[in-house]
Amino acid sequence: MSVSRHPVALRLERRVGSATKLLATVMVLPLVDGIFPALVVAGVMGTATGVVETGILIFGGSATAAVILAEMDGDRRQMVSSVLLIGAVIIPLAAIEAAFAPTFRGFLNLPVFERFAGLVILTIAAKTASSEIGEHLPSPGIIIALGLVASFEPTGFAIETSPEYVLNGAAAAGVGVAFALAIAVLSPHLRGRVDIDRFRFGSAVALGVLALPILLGPFELMQTDAPIALAVLAVTTLFAYDPNAGPSAEDDADQTDDAPSDAAAADDGASSPADGIADGDEPSRTGDESDGTDPFAEDDSRAPWL
Template sequence: MSTSRHPIALRLENAVGGDAKLLATVMALPLLDGIFPALVLAGALEETAGPFPVVGAIPIGVVQVGLLVFGGSATVAVVLAEMDGTRMERVRTILLVGGVLTAGAALEAAIAPTLASVLTLHVFERFAALVIVAIAAKTASARIGEYLPRPGVIVGAGLIASLDLSNPTLEPVANTELIWLAAGSAIAGTAFALLTALLAPHLRARMAIDRFRFGSAVALGLLALSILQLPVGSAPLLVIAVTALFAFEPDAGSGVPDEHAVAATDDVVAATDGGNREPDALGDAVHDPPTDESLDEPAVDEPLDDVAEREAGEHEADHADEAAETSGDDEDDSPLDVDREPWL
């Protein structure tokens, strides 16, 4: 990639190509690999923080899943390093991908309760945490990711291990609240990608993507702990905030010249050289370069006799130079100086 060798984004770039396809694949990968349904079944979206005095309880699970699963360092790497075009073109692409992502997340959340009726959830939660740890390891290091199974394999193994056929009743169960939470997490990930695209001209020169990638891996590890019902609270979000702070380098883009500053400098240089200077109101005298006639004219204070003697001396010197040149040409053309063979 252009500015970051993100392991997951690089592998997908080689597979699909194109900035829009790459972004869609990166953001929709949790839906395709079964990571998002596993998080829905494990109850990751239902975690809340609070209640707070004014806003009440905050669905912190929605924000965490949106930023870490649909957003994350892979999305940042694609938006900053691979997406071309104008700012509005990038925004339209992200909105299009976000719309498809939101619909897919809502659909999988609608199916998840029906699937949960034939699963042992406390067993499946362990596999869901394991798949998040695997994603964190793949994000941190491509070498470690080569030795780990694919997320889809882990999710499939979790479905088999937690399958409960003692009461196989696949009745459709609709949970409207869960559908809204799933759609909200997709919207949170899309908003994160939009914010990154809008700030891309500043972030490209001032953000260390690899540093943000390692922080995202740590936050994913904490998210796995929260799935296992460990009291981590909002620690994943705090890690993301601190990581973004340390990955931002405000002095990194100081060497990039500003267009307005360059234009102002050009105006100052032009004014100094006289390019934009106009004659004064009193009238600046425009001095023409001296001609040959003006050089030959005598000075006002020079006597006429001295002028005549000077001109006569100049004419005599010119005639002497011409005579010397003529004599030199004659000597060069004389037969005595011509190289001849001995028999000629």
């Protein structure tokens, strides 16, 4: 990638190719590898805070920001159109997958499966933070499959659905699309001013904070409705943003306006010695020419430009 070697996006970039397809793959990946359904079944999106955290950190996050800022070309309208087209796909898919959550909850031992769901989030956080660590960790799909096997209880099987799960799933995907749209709209201003690697590491920390309440549920630790993960992400954004890092339009305009005057000054300065020589004035030299010595050839203090 041109700006940030994001581990997740870089791995997908080798397989996908174009920036638009890469962004679509990054945003659809939680629906494909089972991360999003696992979070729905684990009850992470039971509150509005959980919906927002899932949307920003799972569908959005550092990988989405890295692809938009580092890889996508074209003007703002083209990027917004691409994001809206991707959103038109992932929002219905998220609603459909969330609709089957009550059915899965019926034949799973939820306390056991929730631990695997938290472990999946920690795995994603580790893969986001470091590609070297991610190479030694299993894929999220394998962890979810192991969780399904470990928590499977067929006695409670029944096909169920709930409008609440459908709305929450669609809302989480919508939050992720809104995050991507905000990055696309602000991309001319954010490029060069956002340290994507720093934002990536902060996003990994926020994912870890999101996973802790799920993993520590049996111990009743960090059981709070406060949006701690969002707070961590907000602090990360502040540290990753540097308003003075990128050149502004005013600076470019000033440099463009000053260029002719500087060139003219250079021309005037360059023409003055030539004019003196043209008038027949020879530059004076000091020193004893009779003995063949050149005072400027040996004394560096008198000729500091040598």
